[in-house]
Amino acid sequence: MSANQTALDEVQKCIKRQKTCASKTDAALDSLISMVKAAQEELERSAPGADAEGTIARLHKSIEEAGLLKDINSSTKEFHTAISKFGKALEKAVDLDTDLCRCLRPCPAASSDPSLLARLLAEHAYRCGAFGLGDTLVGEAGLMDADQLRAPHAAVHEVLQQIRARNLAPALQWAAEHRPQLSPDGGPSDFEFRLHSLQFVHTLKTQGRGAALAYAKAHFAPHAARHLHHIQRLMGCLIFVDRTVSTAAGGTASTSASTSSAATNPYADLLCPSGWDAAAREFAKQACSLFGQASESPLTTVVAAGGVALPALLKMADKMEAQKQDLRSVDELPVEIQLGPSFVFRSIFACPVSRDMARPDNPPTLLPCGHVLCQQSCALLARGRGRGFKCPYCPMEARLDALRPLTFPGLD
Numbered sequence: 001m002s003a004n005q006t007a008l009d010e011v012q013k014c015i016k017r018q019k020t021c022a023s024k025t026d027a028a029l030d031s032l033i034s035m036v037k038a039a040q041e042e043l044e045r046s047a048p049g050a051d052a053e054g055t056i057a058r059l060h061k062s063i064e065e066a067g068l069l070k071d072i073n074s075s076t077k078e079f080h081t082a083i084s085k086f087g088k089a090l091e092k093a094v095d096l097d098t099d100l101c102r103c104l105r106p107c108p109a110a111s112s113d114p115s116l117l118a119r120l121l122a123e124h125a126y127r128c129g130a131f132g133l134g135d136t137l138v139g140e141a142g143l144m145d146a147d148q149l150r151a152p153h154a155a156v157h158e159v160l161q162q163i164r165a166r167n168l169a170p171a172l173q174w175a176a177e178h179r180p181q182l183s184p185d186g187g188p189s190d191f192e193f194r195l196h197s198l199q200f201v202h203t204l205k206t207q208g209r210g211a212a213l214a215y216a217k218a219h220f221a222p223h224a225a226r227h228l229h230h231i232q233r234l235m236g237c238l239i240f241v242d243r244t245v246s247t248a249a250g251g252t253a254s255t256s257a258s259t260s261s262a263a264t265n266p267y268a269d270l271l272c273p274s275g276w277d278a279a280a281r282e283f284a285k286q287a288c289s290l291f292g293q294a295s296e297s298p299l300t301t302v303v304a305a306g307g308v309a310l311p312a313l314l315k316m317a318d319k320m321e322a323q324k325q326d327l328r329s330v331d332e333l334p335v336e337i338q339l340g341p342s343f344v345f346r347s348i349f350a351c352p353v354s355r356d357m358a359r360p361d362n363p364p365t366l367l368p369c370g371h372v373l374c375q376q377s378c379a380l381l382a383r384g385r386g387r388g389f390k391c392p393y394c395p396m397e398a399r400l401d402a403l404r405p406l407t408f409p410g411l412d
Contacts (some may be wrong), residue, residue: 003093010086017082024075028068035062102321103313105328115141119149124299126153129160156287163280168199171283181290191286193223193230198275200234205271209238237267305343312337349406353377353392365403369396378403 039059043052063069090096118141125134131154138146159170175182175192182189196219204212220231265271285295294301316334317327327333336355349358351374358364362376371393373381378400381389388397 003089007086007089007093010082010089014079014082014086017079021075021079025072028072031066032063032068035059035066098314100310100314102317102327103310115143119143120299122146123149123153124297126150126157127297129157131157152287152291152293156284159283159287160280163276163283166202166276168195168202168279171195171279172199174283174287178290182286188222190226191282193227194282195279196220196223197230197234197270198279201237201271201275204237204241209241212238233267233270237270240265240267241271301343305339308339308343309337349374351377353381364406366406367391367396367398368402369394369398372406375403375405 036059039055042055046052046055118137122134122137122141122143125131125137126149131150134150135146138149143149159174162168162170172192172195175189175195179189179192180186182191200212200215200220203215216231216234220234224231288295313327320327320334336350349364349372350356351358351364353373354377356362356374356376358374362374364372365375365378366372367378369391371391373392378389378398381392382400383389388399390397
């Protein structure tokens with residue numbers, strides 16, 4: 001296992017320990033508050049001159065016997081141990097003394113627009129629902145388009161809050177209003193049907209079979225042509241809903257019952273509570289797409305991509321410094337850094353000869369033989385406008401005036 005993976009695993013352990021610590025601490029504090037309130041009520045009911053010290057002594061004894069402070073200290077100690085282990089794993093994965101500034105490269109966009117960084121940070125804050133922080137950043141940077149930057153995220157966040165509160169009405173209304181953009185034919189979209197499916201399951205769990213059937217009759221008919229099989233599976237939930245772990249009253253079954261339920265219920269995927277998180281993610285993705293934003297925050301994407309590329313950039317900087325070169329002074333990186341498929345967002349074409357990415361001033365061109373090279377590579381091979389050249393991948397010859405430019409969908 002790599003040092004980076006070990007550090008990531010320790011992060012997950014820290015997150016788990018933090019949640020456990022918070023849960024135990026909340027429970028202990030609730031019990032402590034209840035004991036203190038009971039002692040307070042006893043003191044208020046007692047006659048003047050009663051033994052108040054005895055009541056306080058019994059309170060201290062009850063707290064000690066319950067082990068509340070011991071539980072808090074124990075869970076906190078485990079959490080801090082996990083943090084310590086993460087720190088050690090991070091030191092092994094990353095040289096904290098490394099000068100990361102050697103990998104910095106000038107950003108022409110930031111130079112021409114000084115407010116770009118502030119806008120990026122403010123937009124990230126709005127995406128996360130931290131509107132107070134975003135407003136502060138916008139105010140300090142003096143951005144003129146603050147309202148336009150904030151408004152779409154505020155609307156999205158309001159709907160997301162309702163989804164997390166198990167209220168799908170605003171999301172369904174939004175999906176109905178944006179049918180022309182969400183569906184190719186302008187009819188009910190797949191996303192709208194998924195919302196109705198989740199609302200059907202929620203109605204089934206909270207109001208019973210009769211209410212769920214009424215909801216299905218009222219809303220599933222327009223979706224039957226494309227989602228009949230899924231609707232049939234939803235009808236199966238009417239029979240198996242009693243085998244789910246979560247009940248209409250919100251109770252929870254034991255671990256053994258949960259395992260048995262998952263093994264015997266063929267509709268467990270539809271009845272699973274994780275559907276709410278999936279609906280929230282899908283709504284955020286669809287909403288961001290409609291107002292021209294990526295589904296992920298640009299700041300999150302940039303930081304993640306930088307983290308993947310950083311080790312390679314540091315090695316590159318070391319080698320270039322050994323050759324008396326500066327990574328920050330070159331127009332392009334000497335070698336391509338693979339970031340992985342998760343960072344491929346549009347169609348790309350890299351010339352097989354020069355390895356350069358296609359650009360508007362260096363578009364991909366089709367040779368008569370069917371092979372594709374960048375325009376500049378063809379010009380170098382031809383060494384002149386009127387001269388022919390041989391394709392580097394087959395014996396067929398070509399001329400510059402016989403080449404055809406290619407347009408790839410989504411390629412800038």
